[in-house]
Structures are given as C-alpha cells and as structure tokens.
Amino acid sequence: MTAGILSRRGAAPDEGFVQFLFVEHRGALLAYAQELTRDRMAAEDVVQEAFLRAWRHERKLSTGTGSLRGWLLKVVRNIVFDAARARRARPQEVAEPPLDLTTAPDHADLVVNTMVLADALGSLSVEYREVLERMYLHGYSVAETARALGIPSGTVKSRSHYALRTLRDLHAAGERREREGLAGRGGENSDPTGQR
Structure with a gap:
C-alpha cells in the first residue's frame, strides 16, 4: 500500500x-x-x-x-x-475583576426611614413603645426589659406582640391608602384634563 x-x-x-x-x-x-x-x-x-x-x-x-x-x-x-x-x-491574560455594582446607602433613605419609624412609634402607647425601644433599639432581652421596666416577662412578651401587630396593621393601612389614592386618581391611563 x-x-x-x-x-x-x-x-x-x-x-x-x-x-x-x-x-x-x-x-x-x-x-x-x-x-x-x-x-x-x-x-x-x-x-x-x-x-x-x-x-x-x-x-x-x-x-x-x-x-x-x-x-x-x-x-x-x-x-x-x-x-x-x-x-x-504575549502578556499573560488576566481576568477582568467583576464590576462592583453596589451603591452606597442614600442618606435621604435613612432620614425618611427614621421619620417613618418615629411616626409609627409615636402612634403607640407609652407602655408598648418602651418595650419595643428596649428590645429592638437597645438590644435588651425579654428578661432584661422586664427588669428595667419592673414588669413580668410575660407582660413584656405580650406588649411586644401587640405593639408589633399594631405597627404591621398601620403599615398595611398606609399601603392600602396609597394604592387607593393612586386608583382614585385614575392611575397612569387617566386623562390629565380630567375628561373621560
């Protein structure tokens, strides 16, 4: 072959x-x-x-x-x-580092969130507000909060539960009003002259 x-x-x-x-x-x-x-x-x-x-x-x-x-x-x-x-x-190829797309927190957001939280806490009774402030803002445990306020631990738990539920209800009501307000204005498809 x-x-x-x-x-x-x-x-x-x-x-x-x-x-x-x-x-x-x-x-x-x-x-x-x-x-x-x-x-x-x-x-x-x-x-x-x-x-x-x-x-x-x-x-x-x-x-x-x-x-x-x-x-x-x-x-x-x-x-x-x-x-x-x-x-x-050829020069050695080096992978390009990934882009950092994170943004710095906006100071305006912090201010608005603080104002909203202050308004929400202001709508609670003094007893509920004291419990939430100690537990969530200062990081106290249930027992520490009870000792600081001179009340039983069960009362701290109960006040915490009802205070949080009240805040959730206020938040949900605010969102509902906001949606209804947008719907009442006709949303995006409404005629700016007010005629239908």
Whole structure:
C-alpha cells in the first residue's frame, strides 16, 4: 500500500495518504507530543495539526526522499515550540475583576426611614413603645426589659406582640391608602384634563 500511495506524485491530496500516516505513525507522534506538552489533549491537537500539515505537503512527502516519520516528528516538535514561543511573546491574560455594582446607602433613605419609624412609634402607647425601644433599639432581652421596666416577662412578651401587630396593621393601612389614592386618581391611563 505504501508504494501505491507514495507513487502518485501528481495527484491531489486525498484521505488515503492521511489514513496511511495515521495508521503508521499516530502512536509514535502522540507519545512524542505528550512527552513535550505533558498534556494529553494538547498532544492530540498537536498530532492533528501535524497530520494536516502532512496532508497539505503530500506531493513533497511522496517523492520518497528522507524519513517520513522523521519529518512528522520534526513538525510535531516545531508546533509545540511555536506554541510555547507564542505564549511567551504575549502578556499573560488576566481576568477582568467583576464590576462592583453596589451603591452606597442614600442618606435621604435613612432620614425618611427614621421619620417613618418615629411616626409609627409615636402612634403607640407609652407602655408598648418602651418595650419595643428596649428590645429592638437597645438590644435588651425579654428578661432584661422586664427588669428595667419592673414588669413580668410575660407582660413584656405580650406588649411586644401587640405593639408589633399594631405597627404591621398601620403599615398595611398606609399601603392600602396609597394604592387607593393612586386608583382614585385614575392611575397612569387617566386623562390629565380630567375628561373621560
């Protein structure tokens, strides 16, 4: 088969030539490439490139001068060395750091939240407000709050529960009024002239 393939000097490159090279030389080329690259996948890529170059130079290789395996091993070595030179010539790629899309807290939000909280706490009775202030603003435990106010722990729990429920109800009522206010004005689809 070798004589038949290598004797067709004037013919265009075909699969038969590459198949012959693959069967005869793949093992030696892959072992050599893997020794140079220390990476099986990179070695396979190098061998594939060597076979592609052999296919492109079939006419030159078909003349029968020189060792075909020697030529292929030299091509493998050149491919590996060229890749190494290219890596050294280029600066190392560094991943771009992720963008920090967090925004600084707005002082206006803090002021508005403080005003809303102060209004909400102002709507509670003094007993409820004292319990919430000690537990949530000062970080007291139930027992510490009870000692500071001179009341039983059960009373602290009860006042805390009812105070929080009152605040939730006030918040829900405020949201409901806000939605109704938007709906009463006709929302976005209303006619600015007031005509329907």
